[in-house]
Amino acid sequence: MSTAAAAAPSRPNPLAAFYASTIGKKWIVALTGLGLIGFVIGHLLGNLQIFLPPDYINTYAKKLKDLGPLLWIIRFGLLGIFVLHVVNTIQLRQRSAAARPEAYAVERKKAASKASLTMIISGLILLAFIVFHLLHFTLTVIPTKDIHVLDPLGRHDVYRMVVGGFQNPLVSIFYLISMGLLCMHISHGFQSVFQTIGLRTRRLSGPLNLLSNGLGWFLFLGNAAIVLAILFGLVK
Amino acid sequence: MNLTLKVWRQKDAKSPGKFETYEARNISTHASFLEMLDVVNEDLISKGIEPIHFESDCREGICGTCSMVIDGLPHGGQPGTTVCQLHMRYFQEGQVVTIEPWRAKPFPVVRDLIVDRSSFDRIIQAGGYISVRTGGTPDANALPVPKQNADLAMDAAQCIGCGACVAACRNASGMLFMSAKMGHLSYLPQGQAERSRRALAMVRQHDSEGFGNCTNQYECEAACPKEISVAYIARMNRDYALASAKEMAGVE
Amino acid sequence: MATTTAPAPTTQRPGTNGANGTLDGKCPGGPIESHWDHYKAEIKLINPANKRKYQVIVVGSGLAGGSAAATLSELGYQVKCFCYQDSPRRAHSIAAQGGINAAKNYQNDGDSVYRLFYDTIKGGDFRAREANVWRLAEVSRNIIDQCVAQGVPFAREYGGLLANRSFGGAQVSRTFYARGQTGQQLLLGAYQALSAQIRAGGVKMFPHTEMLDLIVVDGHAKGIVVRDLWTGEISTHMANTVVLATGGYGNVFYLSTNARGCNVTATYRAHKRGAFFANPCYTQIHPTCIPVSGDYQSKLTLMSESLRNDGRVWAPKKQGDKRPPQQIPEDERDYYLERKYPSYGNLAPRDISSRAAKEACDDGRGIGESGLGVYLDFGDAIKRLGEPVIRERYGNLFDMYEKITGENAYQQPMRIFPAVHYTMGGLWVDYNLMSNLPGLHVIGEANFSDHGANRLGASALMQGLADGYFILPYTIGVYLSSEAGKKLPPADHPTIGTVRKEVEDRIKRLTSIKGKRTPSSFHREIGLMMWDKCGMARNRDGLQAALKRFPELREEFYQNLNVTGEGGGANAALEIAGRVEDYLEFGELMCFDALHREESCGGHFREEYQTEDGEAARDDENFAYVAAWEYKGTGQNPYLHKEMLEFKKAHLAVRNYK
Incomplete structure (x- = not known):
């Protein structure tokens, strides 16, 4: 039967059509989000070496640096993922705002979690945080104690830099708040990935929510532990 | 019981709207919310004021015509209930009740609480069907369908197309509606032939109507008078990506 | 058959098509079993290229109108379809709960076309036209095939095959169902077929548009006047033929199970323009509805007849017994349907069950505040099958009952009372589903044709879809081919x-x-x-x-x-x-x-x-006819035209369900 085909417009480029569609963009946000979650977990596991003698984290940092061109590929890859995540999210948000031009006089919610309702805000603050974080510890352009010292083996003493960085209470509080937001962002984001890529079923929704919240808390507690331990002088 | 109603009044799509306040007097707690509005309207007409325009038809929760947001929740927020089935026993004496139309760009206001939901029809027209001509079909029992699949298809097929999912969604997304139809047809063997084509066509139509995107907050599921699960949205996301991938790779 | 005097004169009027002052249903001759096959074979066909030249107006988008509009468009006709709802998906067919009959005999319980035919004729108290009913029973089987192919999710057994349930007035299990929402699912099937055709350009849909009059040019129905309910705009539409699928007139009672918007305007306006209205007094009162609770009430809600498969109907034996139902002991309950009609019991036909409830209430044994109600009790079924089974079968109906009444029917019996539900009468049509007014076809509940004086449960869906999918698309060609070469009246007519x-x-x-x-x-x-x-x-x-x-x-x-x-x-x-x-x-x-x-x-x-x-x-000697009334002016007595009913296959008998 010649039904939809008759009325359909000329065929769009499949990739472009996917990229332009709501669900396509969501897929991109979900997959990039998953990549970023992977990075954040790895990042934390690496940084937890701060609780070991300084040699560990300094060796780890040196190894990363020594990756050379590969490090740059990873960095650009991460940047690409990050940009895709942010750009598509903002585009979707604009689209959604246009779809609801007039707000309700009375707003009430039944199911939406706080985390899900604040994804854009938490995301934008995290964006600001990441810029700061890069300036702070990667580009090291923010004046910080012990930022450029070398360890006994002549390597960049990352251990001293981190300890020095978090001895500033203002910086530490900003980090803590940001980690709280990261926790919220991921507690919604992680289970959301499964919904978006079509793996969340009725039966899996409960376990996925638990896992998602657990992951959020793990990242918060892990990162906060570093900051707090330094701030309170447990790690010196 | 007596209530105070703050109702959105809007002459037509072009005119600006505003809230008007009306009193509902001597309402029986056995009455439905719409019957309460009927009583208010009778009173308004006798005073020479034009009645509050709202849509309703079957008044038993199946036609999907009635549509209004009551105190911030579509259909009033009782689980699995359309506003025509919402009874006044859920309200308190003297309560102030705010009544608004569905708010979404693809659902423009026609008058007062009536909105134009033809965008939903166009999503179905884009591919929400199995293309069979009348006659010439095989015997109904020729193709067995596992009961479990038939039940899952039926769970989705119960959608009444009221639009509460869109009204509840902060993004005004039509995905629960759209995924319910795709889910219904994709659980049946008869629906397989056009599964990919359907997914692509319906999503593209949805997007071109100006609906927003899903941010997985599940307000739609909570607002759905037929309690349709967001699991169908997940299934649709998967179907759409697979269909797109097939299309990109040129798999026919 | 002799006729005696009736209050209105019976004379040959213009428009009466039969001999001797009677109406002729134009049924084909020969044995009834082969009527339809022979007839289809003999109908003049219109070649596909010519079909595109014909325009058809379909008013109504329910099971009959929606399926007809879709099918006619598939055949190549140019269709304009109108409905008062904001979408064709909302037509009131959607509210039918229980199921659809079909003589499939999947249960191997002895069903056949003949049995469905006979049950329908008998259920209709021998006031329906045999040839139409036979055809209905015959095509009932195609309907199920069609709907399954469209993706209607009928209930299934674990083996994957279709499930059936029993309904009133039948001793076989021939009713197909989709939980308690069969009408919804069938309508969505038709709506989806219609949507495909709208997309393909074969159907132009006019939602939120109400027909207000019929345009008759030179004695032929050629157009309609409509009002857009959103803009108020009045417009006229012309076509080669007009199909009315506008449902019944139950809302004349104000309170009924019909939707708020259901009305008689389209058919009554057509009546005023010359179409005969047949058997308007045949109205069906459904026995199981939720009782009226107050004067603010806007409609009555039906509880599907399928509930009577497992529910037992009773009233207290004592007059004025106001004890709660649980406190009335077994031997003080009158299971009146089981007592009066032992062989059909709780599955007695609708008219009989309704009257029995009225009798109990008239006798002062009604229950509830108003005394207008009886109990429908699932206590025994829950004991026998367990609550999960009952929930699986009727869960949504029990939920609906609880929403409306605030009572839990798993714990206490439902209160029910009869309510107006369906109207068997409608515009008179012949075997082609065309009224006496040439060019005006009438299908579904809007016509009078198949249910006689009472409709059996699960037969309305069957008739609507039979007319729309399988009958009208053939028979419309009879009129259209006779119009070949004639132009539509000019726009300035x-x-x-x-x-x-x-x-x-x-x-x-x-x-x-x-x-x-x-x-x-x-x-x-x-x-x-x-x-x-x-x-x-x-x-x-x-x-x-x-x-x-x-x-x-x-x-x-x-x-x-x-x-x-x-x-x-x-x-x-x-x-x-x-x-x-x-x-x-x-x-x-x-x-x-x-x-x-x-x-x-x-x-x-x-x-x-x-x-x-x-x-x-019943008085077969004097009233075995269809009373088709001709409009003679408001306040004037209408003229009576009779179509004599002959029963060659199903012999006239006293209807006995005992």
């Missing part, structure tokens, strides 16, 4: 302008009275009177009193009606007023027909004509 002007004037008249009474208050008054005088039981005095009241009510209506606002834009008060205006005349016609039919049959129970044990006393 004077009749078009005249009819349009009449519609506009009527709207102006209604909006300019500005009296004191709301349109709904008139509707309620008509409804109460109809329920009282022309409801479950009727008698001469009551009917005459109603006939006397109608002209008075009309006079008050035109003096004291208050319609706020004007004709432009959406105007709810005007919509109601227009429909009520037609009920004010149509109700009179119903009473007139009920008065003339001096017998009891099916849904028409005249108190003067009953057997000693209170059953309907």
Whole structure:
């Protein structure tokens, strides 16, 4: 039967059509989000070496640096993922705002979690945080104690830099708040990935929510532990 | 019981709207919310004021015509209930009740609480069907369908197309509606032939109507008078990506 | 068959097509089993290229209208489809709960086309046309095939094959169902087929548009006048033929299980333009509805007849027994259906079950505050099968009951009472589903054809889809081929302008009275009177009193009606007023027909004509005919045309469910 085909417009480029569609963009946000979650977990596991003698984290940092061109590929890859995540999210948000031009006089919610309702805000603050974080510890352009010292083996003493960085209470509080937001962002984001890529079923929704919240808390507690331990002088 | 109603009044799509306040007097707690509005309207007409325009038809929760947001929740927020089935026993004496139309760009206001939901029809027209001509079909029992699949298809097929999912969604997304139809047809063997084509066509139509995107907050599921699960949205996301991938790779 | 005098003259009138002053259903001759096959083979075909040249108007988008519009478009006709709802998916067919009959015999319990035919004829109290009913039973099987292919998710057994349930008036299990939402699923099937055709360009859909008049040019129905309910715009549409699929007139009773918007306007306006209205007094009162709770009530909610598969109907034995049902011991309960009709028990046909409930209540044994109700008890079924099984079968109905009444029917019996549900009467049509007015086809509940004086459960869906998918698409060709080569009347044809002007004037008249009474208050008054005088039981005095009241009510209506606002834009008060205006005349016609039919049959129970044990006393000698009324002016007696009913296959018998 010649039904939809008759009325359909000329065929769009499949990739472009996917990229332009709501669900396509969501897929991109979900997959990039998953990549970023992977990075954040790895990042934390690496940084937890701060609780070991300084040699560990300094060796780890040196190894990363020594990756050379590969490090740059990873960095650009991460940047690409990050940009895709942010750009598509903002585009979707604009689209959604246009779809609801007039707000309700009375707003009430039944199911939406706080985390899900604040994804854009938490995301934008995290964006600001990441810029700061890069300036702070990667580009090291923010004046910080012990930022450029070398360890006994002549390597960049990352251990001293981190300890020095978090001895500033203002910086530490900003980090803590940001980690709280990261926790919220991921507690919604992680289970959301499964919904978006079509793996969340009725039966899996409960376990996925638990896992998602657990992951959020793990990242918060892990990162906060570093900051707090330094701030309170447990790690010196 | 007596209530105070703050109702959105809007002459037509072009005119600006505003809230008007009306009193509902001597309402029986056995009455439905719409019957309460009927009583208010009778009173308004006798005073020479034009009645509050709202849509309703079957008044038993199946036609999907009635549509209004009551105190911030579509259909009033009782689980699995359309506003025509919402009874006044859920309200308190003297309560102030705010009544608004569905708010979404693809659902423009026609008058007062009536909105134009033809965008939903166009999503179905884009591919929400199995293309069979009348006659010439095989015997109904020729193709067995596992009961479990038939039940899952039926769970989705119960959608009444009221639009509460869109009204509840902060993004005004039509995905629960759209995924319910795709889910219904994709659980049946008869629906397989056009599964990919359907997914692509319906999503593209949805997007071109100006609906927003899903941010997985599940307000739609909570607002759905037929309690349709967001699991169908997940299934649709998967179907759409697979269909797109097939299309990109040129798999026919 | 001899006929005796009726209150109206029986004379040959223009438009009467048979010999000897009677109407001819134009049924094909020969053995009934092969009627339809032979007929289909002989119908003049229109070649595909020519079909594109024909325009068809379909009014209504329910099971009949939606399926017809889709199928006609598939065949190549240019279709315009109109519905008053904001989407064709919302037509009231959607509310049918229980199921659809089909003579598939999947249960191997002895079902056959003949049995479905016979059950329908007998259920209709021998007041339906045999040839139509046989054809209906025959195509019932195709409907199920069609719907399954469309993706209708019918209930299935674990083996993957289709499940069936039993329904009233049958001893076989032939009802297909989709939980308690069969009508919804079938309608969505038709709606989806229609949507595909809209997309393909074969159907132009006009939602939120109400038909207000029929345009008849040179004796042929060629167009309609409609009003857009959102913009108020009046427009005219012309076509080679007009199909009315506008449902029944149950809302003449104000309270019914029909949707709020259901109305008689399309068919009644067609009647005023010359189409005969057949058997308007045949109305079906459904036995299992939720009782009325107050005067604010806007509609009655039906609890599917399928509940009677497992529920037992009873009333207390003692008069005025106001104890809660759990406290009434078993031996003080009267399971009256099981007592009176042991072989069918709780599955006795609708008219009989309804009257039995009325009897119990008239006897002072009704339950609930008003005393207008009986119990439908699932206690035994829950004990036997367990609550999960009952939940699986009827969960959504129990939920619906709880929403409305606040009572849990798993713990206490449901309270039920009969309510107006369906109307068997409708515009008269011949075997081709065409009315006496050439070019006007009428399908589904809007016609009178298949259910006689009472419809069996799960047969309305069957008839709507049979007409729309499988019958009209063939028979419409009979008229259209006879019109081959004739052009549509030109757009400036004077009749078009005249009819349009009449519609506009009527709207102006209604909006300019500005009296004191709301349109709904008139509707309620008509409804109460109809329920009282022309409801479950009727008698001469009551009917005459109603006939006397109608002209008075009309006079008050035109003096004291208050319609706020004007004709432009959406105007709810005007919509109601227009429909009520037609009920004010149509109700009179119903009473007139009920008065003339001096017998009891099916849904028409005249108190003067009953057997000693209170059953309907049919008078086959004098009333075995279809009463088709011709409009002769408002307030004038209509003319009676008779179509004699002959029973060659199903022999006339007293209807016995004992």
